[in-house]
Amino acid sequence: MNGKKYSIGQLAKESGCKVETVHYYEKIGLMPEPPRTEGGHRVYALPHVKRLTFIRRSRELGFKIEQIKDLLKFIDEPNHYCGEVRAMAMQQASAVQEKINDLQRLHSALNDMVIQCKDSNNSIDNCPIVDSLFTKKVA
Amino acid sequence: MNGKKYSIGQLAKESGCKVETVHYYEKIGLMPEPPRTEGGHRVYALPHVKRLTFIRRSRELGFKIEQIKDLLKFIDEPNHYCGEVRAMAMQQASAVQEKINDLQRLHSALNDMVIQCKDSNNSIDNCPIVDSLFTKKVA
DNA sequence: TATAGAACCTGTAGTAACTATAGGTTCAAG
DNA sequence: CTTGAACCTATAGTTACTACAGGTTCTATA
The missing domain is CATH 1.20.5 (Single alpha-helices involved in coiled-coils or other helix-helix interfaces)
Known part of the structure; x- marks a missing residue:
């Protein structure tokens, strides 16, 4: 198993945004609620990094959040x-x-x-x- | 005396924006508080039309509100x-x-x-x- | 192992430049 | 004189975050 885990800070750095932005994306449903540690800290894995990178790059290309939701739907759901x-x-x-x-x-x-x-x-x-x-x- | 008076609706139409936008500009100090009718309606005159046109056109050209404030200072104050x-x-x-x-x-x-x-x-x-x-x- | 401080947590408020709504008053035309 | 369009104020919503505040957890070092 590829076991690499990321804290929210590492995830943010990895995909080039701020921690608060990740919180925000979670709140609006762009990013999923990840598992937590005992103490309540978010724990991410590689698919999260990819997803957030996708989101950030799409934003750089000028896609609006709502458009990105649509794009992610294509990816999250089969048959597209x-x-x-x-x-x-x-x-x-x-x-x-x-x-x-x-x-x-x-x-x-x-x-x-x-x-x-x-x-x-x-x-x-x-x-x-x-x-x-x-x-x-x-x- | 050139006596033409404008209601806020006429002013807005004349300079291509919405009534609410004029309210907003007044609140943030871009537009002055004009005289009122007995009943409290705002009454504008030609200089207001010119000023608002100036503001709108500057916005179209991409100037930020704060920059427009500076530009208006140049115009409002002498010695620039x-x-x-x-x-x-x-x-x-x-x-x-x-x-x-x-x-x-x-x-x-x-x-x-x-x-x-x-x-x-x-x-x-x-x-x-x-x-x-x-x-x-x-x- | 104790502890300091970096990183994390939640929740709220602020940003820019408006736009929209609610609930009420005034104006102007017929 | 009536009716309805236009006006009034005040507040909340918009987009996509960013910036606190006040508290908790994690981790590296002594």
Whole structure:
């Protein structure tokens, strides 16, 4: 038997998050309630490490907790197929692309503003940045 | 005198946010407490519309409330210069660029995953996306 | 083995920037 | 004058954690 056991601290370090985050994931049902020691300390094993790593990496990729619950359902329950996961990843990819587009518009808006504002010794009354912030909307 | 008055609902619509958001901005001191009617309804005028538009547009551009407070200080108080505003905009622009870079890494990670996963009828056990989510970190 | 202090426990409150709801009052149109 | 839309205040909820406080357990060293 592979007997390696992990304290919550080791688990957290192993998968790159804080102890409080593990507590939180347990409370919201992302992580299972693990066995305890006599004294009440949580005892984890390798599958827990894998699961938490999965969760953290998915978060880094921008998946929301609810989406991760869905992904974990695919894994926890039998009779699911790769295609479902693939679809979620594709949808996530296009959501990310949209965010990128938004930010790029925003970035050039800011750059335009900075370029327009050549004379830094202008008083605020003539500042083109302030002016442009008073106009309506990001295109 | 330009006498146009605005109810909170008109103000909100004019500058593209919700009534509750105006309440919120008043509570945190971004918007001033306006005069009231006999009955206690808030009464706004054009400068309020401009100020709120400024705030909303700055938010769209990714400025945090605390940064907007600083920007408004520049405007509310005399003796400030364009240069200070310009510096904030430049800093904001580079923060936005960083976010874009992050998201682009994320996007290609997701795309790679999707591409690797050719056979959608794979069972979950063989799904390359699930596999890659079990590995360590976004590069 | 005694003990110090690191790590753990639970529970609650705080974060950012709103959004939503409840329960009541005022305004404006017909 | 009535009706219902819009307003009022105050509080709770949202997301995904983070940060306490106040107490208990575990473990390494003397």
